[in-house]
Amino acid sequence: MNAVLAALRARLRLSLAGRLAISFIGVAGLILAANLIVQQGILVERTTRVTTPAAVAPVVVLAAPAPVHIDAPPPEPAVSPVLLEDAFGALGRLEHAGQMRLKDASAPAVAHYRQTAAHFDAAIDAVLTASVAGRADPAFGHIRSKFRAYSAQASGLLQTSDARRAAETERTALLERVDVRVKEPLASAWTIFGRVVSRQTLVELSDDLDSLRQHSEVLEAATPLSAVQVAAIGAAEQRVQKTLAANESAFRRGQGEAWYQAMRADLAQLIARRESSIRLATELAEEADALAQQGDQLRDALLKAGRVMVPAAMHTAVPAAASVPGAVTPPPAIARARPAIETQSTTRVPADSSSRRVVAWASGAAALLMLIMCVGIVLSVVAPVRRLVGATAQIAAGQYSVRVASGGVTELDSLAHAFNTMADELALARQASLNYQQGLEEKIQERTRRLQELSERDPLTGLPNRRHLFALLDAALERARISGDCVGVLFLDVDNFKYINDGLGHAFGDSVLTGMAQRLEQLTRAHGFAARLGGDEFTVVVERARTIAEVRKIGAAIVAAFQSAMMIEGRELIVSVSVGACAFPIHAQQAAALLKAADMALFRAKALGRSQLSVFTPELLDIAAAKFATEQGLRHAIDRGEFELFFQPEISAETLEVGLVEALIRWRTPSGELLLPGAFLPVAEESGLAIEIGDWVLRRAVSAASGWHRGGWPEVRVAINVSPRQLSDGQFVERVAALLAEFQLPARCIEIELTESVLQTGPVTVQGIHKLCALGIAVALDDFGTGFSSLASLEILPFSRVKLDMSLISRIDTSPRSAAIAQAIIGMCQKLGMQITAEGVERPAQFAYLARQHSMFLQGFLLAHPVPEHELLSLLAAVRERAHELIITAAPGRRDGAAATEPQAQQSVRAAGAHA
Numbered sequence: 001m002n003a004v005l006a007a008l009r010a011r012l013r014l015s016l017a018g019r020l021a022i023s024f025i026g027v028a029g030l031i032l033a034a035n036l037i038v039q040q041g042i043l044v045e046r047t048t049r050v051t052t053p054a055a056v057a058p059v060v061v062l063a064a065p066a067p068v069h070i071d072a073p074p075p076e077p078a079v080s081p082v083l084l085e086d087a088f089g090a091l092g093r094l095e096h097a098g099q100m101r102l103k104d105a106s107a108p109a110v111a112h113y114r115q116t117a118a119h120f121d122a123a124i125d126a127v128l129t130a131s132v133a134g135r136a137d138p139a140f141g142h143i144r145s146k147f148r149a150y151s152a153q154a155s156g157l158l159q160t161s162d163a164r165r166a167a168e169t170e171r172t173a174l175l176e177r178v179d180v181r182v183k184e185p186l187a188s189a190w191t192i193f194g195r196v197v198s199r200q201t202l203v204e205l206s207d208d209l210d211s212l213r214q215h216s217e218v219l220e221a222a223t224p225l226s227a228v229q230v231a232a233i234g235a236a237e238q239r240v241q242k243t244l245a246a247n248e249s250a251f252r253r254g255q256g257e258a259w260y261q262a263m264r265a266d267l268a269q270l271i272a273r274r275e276s277s278i279r280l281a282t283e284l285a286e287e288a289d290a291l292a293q294q295g296d297q298l299r300d301a302l303l304k305a306g307r308v309m310v311p312a313a314m315h316t317a318v319p320a321a322a323s324v325p326g327a328v329t330p331p332p333a334i335a336r337a338r339p340a341i342e343t344q345s346t347t348r349v350p351a352d353s354s355s356r357r358v359v360a361w362a363s364g365a366a367a368l369l370m371l372i373m374c375v376g377i378v379l380s381v382v383a384p385v386r387r388l389v390g391a392t393a394q395i396a397a398g399q400y401s402v403r404v405a406s407g408g409v410t411e412l413d414s415l416a417h418a419f420n421t422m423a424d425e426l427a428l429a430r431q432a433s434l435n436y437q438q439g440l441e442e443k444i445q446e447r448t449r450r451l452q453e454l455s456e457r458d459p460l461t462g463l464p465n466r467r468h469l470f471a472l473l474d475a476a477l478e479r480a481r482i483s484g485d486c487v488g489v490l491f492l493d494v495d496n497f498k499y500i501n502d503g504l505g506h507a508f509g510d511s512v513l514t515g516m517a518q519r520l521e522q523l524t525r526a527h528g529f530a531a532r533l534g535g536d537e538f539t540v541v542v543e544r545a546r547t548i549a550e551v552r553k554i555g556a557a558i559v560a561a562f563q564s565a566m567m568i569e570g571r572e573l574i575v576s577v578s579v580g581a582c583a584f585p586i587h588a589q590q591a592a593a594l595l596k597a598a599d600m601a602l603f604r605a606k607a608l609g610r611s612q613l614s615v616f617t618p619e620l621l622d623i624a625a626a627k628f629a630t631e632q633g634l635r636h637a638i639d640r641g642e643f644e645l646f647f648q649p650e651i652s653a654e655t656l657e658v659g660l661v662e663a664l665i666r667w668r669t670p671s672g673e674l675l676l677p678g679a680f681l682p683v684a685e686e687s688g689l690a691i692e693i694g695d696w697v698l699r700r701a702v703s704a705a706s707g708w709h710r711g712g713w714p715e716v717r718v719a720i721n722v723s724p725r726q727l728s729d730g731q732f733v734e735r736v737a738a739l740l741a742e743f744q745l746p747a748r749c750i751e752i753e754l755t756e757s758v759l760q761t762g763p764v765t766v767q768g769i770h771k772l773c774a775l776g777i778a779v780a781l782d783d784f785g786t787g788f789s790s791l792a793s794l795e796i797l798p799f800s801r802v803k804l805d806m807s808l809i810s811r812i813d814t815s816p817r818s819a820a821i822a823q824a825i826i827g828m829c830q831k832l833g834m835q836i837t838a839e840g841v842e843r844p845a846q847f848a849y850l851a852r853q854h855s856m857f858l859q860g861f862l863l864a865h866p867v868p869e870h871e872l873l874s875l876l877a878a879v880r881e882r883a884h885e886l887i888i889t890a891a892p893g894r895r896d897g898a899a900a901t902e903p904q905a906q907q908s909v910r911a912a913g914a915h916a
Contacts, residue, residue: 023373030366083127087302090116090123095295098154102161113158117151127302146298153294157287164280168219171273175213178266182206185255201247201254201639208243212236219274224282237271250639384412388419400427458532460510461517469531469539473591476528476543477584487584488528488542488551490558491598492520495576495610497536508568512575515566523561527554539595548583548615555581555613563611576611578602587616600624630683633669638696642668645700646866647718649879650837653856656883658876660717660751662859663701664866665693685723694726699739704869705750706743712873719751719780727754728764733771740775747776753803755782766797773798780837784808785825794832802829806840806860813845826853847886862886 097116101109124147182205215236218229225233244251244263251260387404394402400423404416456468464472473489480487494500494516501509513536520530520538528543540558545551559579565572580602588594597616605614637643647661667675684690701720708716726732740747752772769779780801781794785808794802804825811818829836830853838850841860850856863886864879 020373020377023370023377026369026373027366030362030369033362083123084302087120087123087127088299090120091295091298094120094154098158098291101158105162105165117154143298143301146294146301150291150294150298153287153291157284157291160280160284160287164277164284167273167276167280171216171219171270171277174266174270174273175209175216178263178270179206179209179213181259181263181266182209201243201250205240205243205247208236208240212240216274219277219281224285225278230278233274237267237274241267253641254639380409381412384409384416388412388416391419391423395423395426400430458517461514461532463517463521463538464529464531466531466533469533469541470591472529472531473541473594476541477589477591480543480584483544485543486545486547486551486586487594488540488545488548488554489582489584489594489598490540490542490551490555491580491595491602492538492540492558492577493602493606494536495578495606497575500575511568512566512573515568516562516575516577519561519566520558523558524554539598545583548586551581551583552613552615555579555615559611559613578605578610579613580605580616581613582616627683630680631687631689634667634680634684634687634689634693637667638692640670642670643693643696644668644674644868645697645704646868647704647872648859648866649864649872649875650719650857650859651863651879651883653851653853653858656880656887658879659857660719661872662719662753663697663704663721665697666866685725690723691726691729694723695735697721698736702739702743702745702750706745708873709745709749713876716749717751718749719753721753721755721782724755724757724765727768730764733768733775736772736777737775748778751778751780751801753780753782756784769797783839794829794834799834801835801837801857803837803839809838809840809846809850813843813849819849826856830855844886844889848889851887 094116097113101113103109124143128143182202185202186206212233215229215233218225219233244260244267248260251263384404391402391404402423403420406413406416456464456471458465473487476487479485494512497509497512500512513532516538517530517532520540524530524540524542527545528541531539531541533539540554542551542554545554559577562575562577565574567573580598580600582588582594582597582601584594587597597620600620601614601616604620605612608614633642644666646664646666648664649658649661651657652659665677665681667680669675681690681693684693698720701718705716705718722732736752739745740750754769772779778800779798780803781797781799782803783805784802785805802825804822808818808822808825812822813819826836835855835857836853837857837859838846839859841847841850841858841862843862846860847858847862850858863882864875867875
């Protein structure tokens, strides 16, 4: 029975649309029956009568003390009120377009404003042209005059706005140009320990410019400024000018004359543009107010003209509410007449009321039917929806096995079926998600383990990295504090590893590092552990050492172990290491301090000749502190003007004349001590200051040579020492050419001296030497014979002079072997057509030997000491006399004189060395 009822319900189950259709059909049938009954028993007559009155003249709303009635139709108005409304609307649009044009001077804004102005002109022309009755009235004259005044005022306002915008644009560009000119030197400043080291004068000027930029932001708005704002901008400009003037000498020396003059010129233009912008902003506000007044006057003229366009007889009465004395009358408005509609209804009722009861019953039945259908629809929808909502809540709680029973309208049964299908798929997806999550967790654990290894291990060698090294070293130190043992820290660096990378490639270099790491692990497994800090630097931590001697012994064993060959990719290779050592708690207590001490010791080991072991000593701290102090002093020496340039003559052995002078830098420290180049130039090379110092020497030497060339020494020649790093800069040759042009000095008046280390540099240096020679500048090879000389380079590179190092000259008069070596070098250079300068001539016997050579120039304390620039010209004559005396003393037959002079010369040399 239940099955039969279920099947019957299934057949009789209707969709929601079907049930609603049946309901509407039933209701429609009842309403149709009721209408038939009503048509038979009740007649309702509805009569509508439409009455249209005669045409009424337009009404102009005006304020009047008493109503005036019109008995006859008035004539047509002088001009259509629509034209007046168009004129008012065009004026409003023109004002809006003018505001947009003031803010934007682009081509679209200009075109829109011109189009709106043309429309406004057309609207005014239409009003003036269409007028008949009031054409002679003075109000129209006011319209014309006010229109011309308004147009002229608007044009002037736009010109002022464009001028103010142009002035502000120029002022902003000037401020940006000044700011960039100051910020560029700051951007190229050196950064040490996270701090920018730059000239304090530039920093102060940059801060003043930032303050000026902040105060000048109020100029961007086209509004008049208050006195306080103007004063603030002026004060900011004065601060910039004051800083520029107060540090004039520093700016001229550091940034150049052109930079300083450009700054002054731009600041003057900036102040002028600021004053122009403030003045134009004030004028713009005044002209805007005047334009607004002109617009109001034009509106008043249009209103007055509108009142006189209709004769007085046409004015009609208005309601009392509009006739308030003193009220402002709006523009004329035309009131159009509307037809009057009158409706009359009559009903005729039959004699009996039976039809009414029939209609009532029919209406009640329709209402009941609608109620039943609504209740059925609600029940057939609400129950299935509740089942769906409950099932959805269970699925949200994780019960994916829930299912929704069918029963209800067809659409909801389909929804229940789809819901059950979705629940099945969600159950499957949930299971797949659990399986995937489990696999993902396993992968995450594996990746975490690998990341942990990568965070603690060097990916190339597998040794602990820097981060893990500190953790292991801290743990070792903690154990040593408890046990009382020593902990040794060895800092290793591969000797000349750069040559391996450059010659055999970085891939082979990585293989070398891997092989070294394996050997270090074998050597240190019994004593501690090894780690890689980065690059070719390794660290070995020696645990449970008893004394520093044991640490030294292990370090020496490591140095010795790397003297034997390693097999790297089938190639036998010997790679030496330098080692710096220190120990806890003797040298330091913390891990960072121990590594620093070992690094200092490593630097000392490299200085000893590489493949060495050096143990940290407290003196290394003093050396490092002195080096740091020297570096910090050098960074301020140029700004403070502490460098000085001395000049030492070189005498021609043939003419006994001064052929050229060598420019030598000196540093007069704040304490008054005069330091020689050897005391600070190596530090400058390491810290990167050599280029800046070299540029200063180059400029000062060219300036001095220019003065002598135009003064008492037209044939001047100045030799200038240039470092390899300075020459390798791609802009060096251009800077030299620019200096020669700036000081109008011929190229023959200077000579560039390069040390032998330049022969170890790359092709950029060789190209620079050829470019210098192409400019006509002589190039000399300094300190020849100190260990880096390449005879092939003398043939390839266009050197014009070779300067023999004083180590070759020191024993030329006492050692036949030294004399033979010097004679061979001199003969080789003479055959190559090069001039030779012998440095360090300090004894008359040296002078006598060298004076017999051809193309020789002599330089040394025996002839002259380096002197400042202002003393050089007076020294030239004294040098010639000294050379003549030495020639006479060294002549044959004056052996006694030479012997007598030599001790005196040596005394003078020793005194001069003590003075320098």
